[in-house]
Amino acid sequence: xxxRDVIDELDAGTERIAGTLGGLTEPELRGPSxxxxxxxxxxxxxxxxxxxxxxxxxxxxxTGVEIPQYPSxxxxxxxxxxxxxxxxxxxxxxxxxTGARFAxxxxxxxxxVWEAPVKAMQGWPHPAWYTVFRRWNEVEAHHVDLAAGxxxxxxxxxxxxxxxxxxxxxxxxxPDGQRGELAGYRITATDYGKAADLGWTAGGPEASGSGRALxxxxxxxxxxxxxxxxxxxxxxxxxxxxxxSAAF
Numbered sequence: 001x002x003x004r005d006v007i008d009e010l011d012a013g014t015e016r017i018a019g020t021l022g023g024l025t026e027p028e029l030r031g032p033s034x035x036x037x038x039x040x041x042x043x044x045x046x047x048x049x050x051x052x053x054x055x056x057x058x059x060x061x062x063t064g065v066e067i068p069q070y071p072s073x074x075x076x077x078x079x080x081x082x083x084x085x086x087x088x089x090x091x092x093x094x095x096x097x098t099g100a101r102f103a104x105x106x107x108x109x110x111x112x113v114w115e116a117p118v119k120a121m122q123g124w125p126h127p128a129w130y131t132v133f134r135r136w137n138e139v140e141a142h143h144v145d146l147a148a149g150x151x152x153x154x155x156x157x158x159x160x161x162x163x164x165x166x167x168x169x170x171x172x173x174x175p176d177g178q179r180g181e182l183a184g185y186r187i188t189a190t191d192y193g194k195a196a197d198l199g200w201t202a203g204g205p206e207a208s209g210s211g212r213a214l215x216x217x218x219x220x221x222x223x224x225x226x227x228x229x230x231x232x233x234x235x236x237x238x239x240x241x242x243x244x245s246a247a248f
Contacts, residue, residue: 001162003129006136007106009158013139014099017047018092020148029088034147034221038084043145044091045083049076050138051098053121054131058105061116061128069121099139106132126248137163137242144221152216164189164211166245167218168196173246174239181236182207189214206230 021029021044033043053069053076060067070076083094115127120134140159143150168187176183179198186200189211200206206229209217213226217238224235 001158003132004107006132007103009156010099010132010135010139011103013136013143013156013159014095016150017044017139017143017146018096020143020146020150021088021092021095024088024148026088028148029091030085032147034145038080038145040146040148041084041086041091042080043142044095045080045086047138047142048091048094048098049079049083050142051095051102051135054135054138055098055102055105057118057131058102058109058128060118061113062105062109064116069119102135120244122244124244124248126245130245130248133162133166134242141219141221152212152221155212155215160212160215161192163219164215165192165194167215167241167243168194169246170243171198171218171239172196174198174243178239180239182238185236187214187218205236207235 021040024040029040029044031040032038033040035043038046056067056069059065083091086094109128114129117125118128118131119125126134136159140155140163144152168189171179171182171187176199182198184200184204185198186195186204186206187198188195188206188208190208192211194211207214207227208230209227213222213224216222217224217227217235219241220238227235229235
């Protein structure tokens with residue numbers, strides 16, 4: 001997909017998150033999310049602060065002045081804790097406002113800085129335009145993490161097609177020592193015709209399923225339902241997702 005088309009997808013995804021949050025009671029917002037140690041308020045706050053952090057990278061590209069995604073991990077975590085206990089109306093307003101601010105900055109990014117290099121929090125570089133795709137992962141995956149009725153089955157087909165292919169490519173590019181239990185596997189998306197060989201040799205273990213089933217499993221958002229492994233047995237555990245992009 002062209003990154004500029006993804007901005008509209010982000011707008012729609014942000015509004016879906018706002019709708020989910022709006023359907024929760026105040027006690028439910030304090031309840032546990034799908035992420036260990038985080039309430040739903042933590043997840044909603046993270047979605048908003050992530051928009052701010054990725055806005056920083058677009059501003060870095062626009063101005064040429066280096067701005068880190070987050071000032072520090074400690075500051076990032078402190079901001080999450082500080083915002084998690086807010087009421088629903090404030091959380092929703094934050095998610096909407098920061099999502100809109102990011103989208104506005106992305107749409108206004110001058111053409112001559114689309115390829116300007118910026119850095120992810122983990123330190124790996126990528127062109128400014130890829131920030132939009134990183135935000136797409138955040139919006140869709142963390143909506144699931146709210147554990148409030150939205151799951152991988154609800155992901156837009158456009159997102160599944162892009163993210164499943166990107167995930168397979170990124171996994172294949174990981175160094176051998178970072179593939180975890182997937183080392184030696186071939187993973188195949190049966191509907192999209194995409195595959196990743198993770199050190200696989202003929203006769204080696206394989207995992208296959210639809211792009212949606214694979215993405216849910218590889219992103220840690222499902223237990224792997226719909227993913228078939230050969231030889232039969234326990235599904236291997238995927239390394240932490242998302243991965244560094246193989247494209248840069």
